[in-house]
Amino acid sequence: MVKPSGKTKRDAKTGILDAADEIFVRRGIDGARMQEIADHAGVNKALLHYYFRSKADLARAVWLRIASSFVPGIFQMMASDLPLDDKIDRFVEAYHAKLMRHPYLLAYVVNEAARHPEIVGDFLSAERRRAARRMIRKLRAQIADRTKAKRVAPLSAEQFLVTLAASCLFPFAARPMIASLLGLGPKAVDAFMEQRRKDLPAFLKRAIR
Amino acid sequence: MVKPSGKTKRDAKTGILDAADEIFVRRGIDGARMQEIADHAGVNKALLHYYFRSKADLARAVWLRIASSFVPGIFQMMASDLPLDDKIDRFVEAYHAKLMRHPYLLAYVVNEAARHPEIVGDFLSAERRRAARRMIRKLRAQIADRTKAKRVAPLSAEQFLVTLAASCLFPFAARPMIASLLGLGPKAVDAFMEQRRKDLPAFLKRAIR
DNA sequence: AGACGGTTTAACCATCTGGTTAGAAAGTAG
DNA sequence: CTACTTTCTAACCAGATGGTTAAACCGTCT
Numbered sequence: 001m002v003k004p005s006g007k008t009k010r011d012a013k014t015g016i017l018d019a020a021d022e023i024f025v026r027r028g029i030d031g032a033r034m035q036e037i038a039d040h041a042g043v044n045k046a047l048l049h050y051y052f053r054s055k056a057d058l059a060r061a062v063w064l065r066i067a068s069s070f071v072p073g074i075f076q077m078m079a080s081d082l083p084l085d086d087k088i089d090r091f092v093e094a095y096h097a098k099l100m101r102h103p104y105l106l107a108y109v110v111n112e113a114a115r116h117p118e119i120v121g122d123f124l125s126a127e128r129r130r131a132a133r134r135m136i137r138k139l140r141a142q143i144a145d146r147t148k149a150k151r152v153a154p155l156s157a158e159q160f161l162v163t164l165a166a167s168c169l170f171p172f173a174a175r176p177m178i179a180s181l182l183g184l185g186p187k188a189v190d191a192f193m194e195q196r197r198k199d200l201p202a203f204l205k206r207a208i209r
Numbered sequence: 210m211v212k213p214s215g216k217t218k219r220d221a222k223t224g225i226l227d228a229a230d231e232i233f234v235r236r237g238i239d240g241a242r243m244q245e246i247a248d249h250a251g252v253n254k255a256l257l258h259y260y261f262r263s264k265a266d267l268a269r270a271v272w273l274r275i276a277s278s279f280v281p282g283i284f285q286m287m288a289s290d291l292p293l294d295d296k297i298d299r300f301v302e303a304y305h306a307k308l309m310r311h312p313y314l315l316a317y318v319v320n321e322a323a324r325h326p327e328i329v330g331d332f333l334s335a336e337r338r339r340a341a342r343r344m345i346r347k348l349r350a351q352i353a354d355r356t357k358a359k360r361v362a363p364l365s366a367e368q369f370l371v372t373l374a375a376s377c378l379f380p381f382a383a384r385p386m387i388a389s390l391l392g393l394g395p396k397a398v399d400a401f402m403e404q405r406r407k408d409l410p411a412f413l414k415r416a417i418r
Numbered sequence: 419a420g421a422c423g424g425t426t427t428a429a430c431c432a433t434c435t436g437g438t439t440a441g442a443a444a445g446t447a448g
Numbered sequence: 449c450t451a452c453t454t455t456c457t458a459a460c461c462a463g464a465t466g467g468t469t470a471a472a473c474c475g476t477c478t
Binding site: 033034035045046049053054055 | 434435436437438439
């Protein structure tokens with residue numbers, strides 16, 4: 001049996017994945033053209049179909065890569081023994097850093113998840129589902145400690161997590177609308193986001209104080 | 210001069226707009242097919258081009274209609290003299306009701322706004338910009354009153370508004386992901402959203418208490 | 419009735435798009 | 449070097465898609 005060089009192969013395949021990543025995220029799956037991906041990767045279009053049978057296949061591969069970089073690391077941190085306040089700080093920080101560098105990413109994720117809900121499940125292996133449950137359980141315990149100590153109305157860990165994610169992520173998804181409604185230029189919006197990164201943790205902690 | 214029947218004309222045109230609305234929102238602009246819109250409206254495809262020169266034109270008309278139903282009413286309420294707490298209640302309530310009925314709407318808005326930022330500006334007339342500024346000014350005063358009275362760290366009205374919008378809207382955009390991560394079926398997610406509608410106002414008020 | 423103008427349609431067209439194929443390069447084993 | 453496999457490409461194809469056109473339709477005015 002002949003062993004392929006391995007290096008060349010991986011280079012071409014990951015090169016295609018990188019190009020597809022960029023184009024799919026920028027244009028959306030429907031808006032992306034296989035030819036543009038091929039050009040961007042510096043490869044013949046037929047090669048895309050050689051490594052990935054169809055456009056849908058390629059899109060799925062890209063989706064899995066992106067989802068893997070988006071969720072597991074941060075969710076593991078959220079399941080750890082860190083104090084709740086530190087978790088909030090790190091959550092805000094992590095997504096702020098990631099989304100500042102990939103402005104189209106969230107619109108892509110939201111859009112494709114809404115129109116092809118099945119791919120969301122594709123990404124969630126049994127192990128990842130368990131990890132999510134662990135995280136929720138841990139958060140629930142930490143929040144219960146807090147609300148009990150301070151005599152505050154009880155708060156569902158799920159709801160808090162969603163609010164945390166919403167507060168961090170949504171502004172990036174809604175960036176153009178925020179800019180228009182507040183009358184801010186690109187630099188001013190960046191400043192607004194930076195301000196937000198600093199203020200948001202305190203705001204959220206106050207709500208569960 | 211011949212006067213067109215008026216009724217028929219308006220029916221056909223708005224019929225097309227209604228159909229286009231549904232299809233564009235469901236599939237996204239790139240994913241929508243002119244033929245599907247025509248079929249859905251019960252009209253020949255050429256008629257779409259008779260009333261709206263191109264697909265882009267039709268998409269723009271739909272966008273403007275949706276944006277008009279999405280923003281101005283609620284923002285006017287936010288600029289009114291209502292107490293801040295009531296505004297929070299109404300804001301949560303209004304978007305909850307709207308988005309429960311139009312599950313794809315937010316993904317559509319986020320996606321198209323991200324990929325065609327210019328259309329966001331198209332919608333914001335000078336008058337609407339003024340209205341937005343009025344709303345911010347009013348909110349700023351109301352929040353200042355609160356934070357001063359309760360000796361809390363000052364809070365930007367803009368940041369609060371974004372957090373409010375994020376907490377209400379994002380869960381609908383992220384619905385499939387929430388469902389998968391929390392392991393909820395469609396009915397359980399509805400219940401989760403309903404719970405959220407009830408809990409969220411208190412959570413937000415606590416943060417600016 | 420008949421002419422006229424806006425409305426609607428069937429048929430058509432040029433182009434684009436995802437996907438295929440046959441074969442050329444290029445790497446590998448013997 | 450030769451035989452063989454994998455990688456890569458140019459050319460091609462069928463179907464879809466946005467858009468056009470010429471003519472039919474239909475109410476209204478004279």
